[in-house]
Amino acid sequence: MNKNLIFKILGPAFFTLTLFTEAPEKMEIEAFRLIGITIWMAIWWIAEVVPIAVTALLPIVLFPTAGVLSIEDTGANYGHKYIFLFIGGFMIANAIQKWNLHRRIALTIIRILGSSTERIILGFMMATAFLSMWISNTATTVMMLPIGLSVIAQLNDHPDTVKNENKIFGKALMLGIAYSASAGGIATLIGTPPNMILAGFITDNFDVEISFFQWLKIGLPISIVLLFFIWFYLTKVSFKLEKTSFPGGKQEIKGLLMEMGPMKKEEKRILFLFGATVFCWITRSSLIEPLLPNLDDSMIAIASAILLFIIPSANKKDKLMNWKDAVSIPWGILILFGGGLSIAKGFEATGLANWLGMQFDLFQSLSLFLVLALIITTVNFLTEISSNMATTAMLLPVILPLGKSMGVDPFVLLTGATLAASCAFMLPVATPPNAVVFGSKMLKISDMVKAGLLINVFSIILILLATYFLLPVVWA
Numbered sequence: 300m301n302k303n304l305i306f307k308i309l310g311p312a313f314f315t316l317t318l319f320t321e322a323p324e325k326m327e328i329e330a331f332r333l334i335g336i337t338i339w340m341a342i343w344w345i346a347e348v349v350p351i352a353v354t355a356l357l358p359i360v361l362f363p364t365a366g367v368l369s370i371e372d373t374g375a376n377y378g379h380k381y382i383f384l385f386i387g388g389f390m391i392a393n394a395i396q397k398w399n400l401h402r403r404i405a406l407t408i409i410r411i412l413g414s415s416t417e418r419i420i421l422g423f424m425m426a427t428a429f430l431s432m433w434i435s436n437t438a439t440t441v442m443m444l445p446i447g448l449s450v451i452a453q454l455n456d457h458p459d460t461v462k463n464e465n466k467i468f469g470k471a472l473m474l475g476i477a478y479s480a481s482a483g484g485i486a487t488l489i490g491t492p493p494n495m496i497l498a499g500f501i502t503d504n505f506d507v508e509i510s511f512f513q514w515l516k517i518g519l520p521i522s523i524v525l526l527f528f529i530w531f532y533l534t535k536v537s538f539k540l541e542k543t544s545f546p547g548g549k550q551e552i553k554g555l556l557m558e559m560g561p562m563k564k565e566e567k568r569i570l571f572l573f574g575a576t577v578f579c580w581i582t583r584s585s586l587i588e589p590l591l592p593n594l595d596d597s598m599i600a601i602a603s604a605i606l607l608f609i610i611p612s613a614n615k616k617d618k619l620m621n622w623k624d625a626v627s628i629p630w631g632i633l634i635l636f637g638g639g640l641s642i643a644k645g646f647e648a649t650g651l652a653n654w655l656g657m658q659f660d661l662f663q664s665l666s667l668f669l670v671l672a673l674i675i676t677t678v679n680f681l682t683e684i685s686s687n688m689a690t691t692a693m694l695l696p697v698i699l700p701l702g703k704s705m706g707v708d709p710f711v712l713l714t715g716a717t718l719a720a721s722c723a724f725m726l727p728v729a730t731p732p733n734a735v736v737f738g739s740k741m742l743k744i745s746d747m748v749k750a751g752l753l754i755n756v757f758s759i760i761l762i763l764l765a766t767y768f769l770l771p772v773v774w775a
Contacts, residue, residue, distance in 0.1 A: 306346035310339035330649035332365040344689035352631030355638025377637030387600020388489040389628035392434040428483030436480035437731035471538035473736040480732040486522035488514040493691040497717040511580035516773040564613040639692025646696035656700030678719040687720040715766040722758035724751030
């Protein structure tokens, strides 16, 4: 039987089993059915037998049918306020890409930093990470790949060494682009979907808002430290280059910038709007809220998106964005976000979260540090074979009752798991950026596993220390 077909059948089979089986002691029948639905979704998410966004739509049909939530309560999760923050962010990102501003930013950063092989790689990584803070890491990687390949072509083998310097540099640069795309996404609330899933989950369960600036205080330090470790490890250890000079590399970047010509009016207008949006996100609580107390980050994002359809382009006939540009944003991520929140709401409404909390007696004897280490490690390696969005959506509702049963601050466990979901560096299937650079044919799976394993381990240690020691201080 076809493997894909087995998983297609296996998912609904688990749910069907809960319809004809008695629930465990002290568990409501609706909670038992929710377990079946969650397992169904987990199997389909991990095996990807259908697009993950399609799997995320299952609660709309199954929750009302199984008595987990009404259709009104289920549907409300797909219109959560953080979904509109994502929509606004995606609109701005699309405008940046439409007018090639992201390419100019990337080339400028690389030109400033690049003068040797190591600094060229650092320039590419910093440009990729910065763009991934605001733009899809997949789109960023796709954009950076041809630029990277054109620079690799400029490097000739060093005549004094038997090593193929061009090949080694190419591998280091390709992995640097992919890994920095993941590291950069950690920095901001809109940088990667798991961050937004966590923010929505915490808002719904604790009535506490994680603002853009609040996330920046924990995400940015982790992102910067991880980025520089990756650069050091790739250039000094994993793919050590004997040749440091880079003949023609900087000239290639200058040539690509010259091809773009001077900055267009559209680029300037988008850059100003983008800068103003980020400024408002960062200063909202300190400067803006006293004047506009009901303003939040989602409203700022949507206001900026609306302005993109009002501000004219240079020819004054068209606007910076039209609806054709807007419909290309990744709507699937928004649907998955709603599906994840639906699962979380179901855990709370059916009492499943409390029931799970009572089953975690074993963990009550363990220290928070050890449990946090186990969660981060598990999530880190689980996301090597499954979507980081789906992993986060599945695990947060389970981790919350664990934290409550231990009598510890669940924010630490939840944030640790979310950050770990963005740190899969070993396999091409782990994240889209890994798959994109693997498609360059410059890498073998063994190259990625060899380089990614230690980076995975470092990211586990970094996230563990940051969430255990830094998070309580910056989120106090």
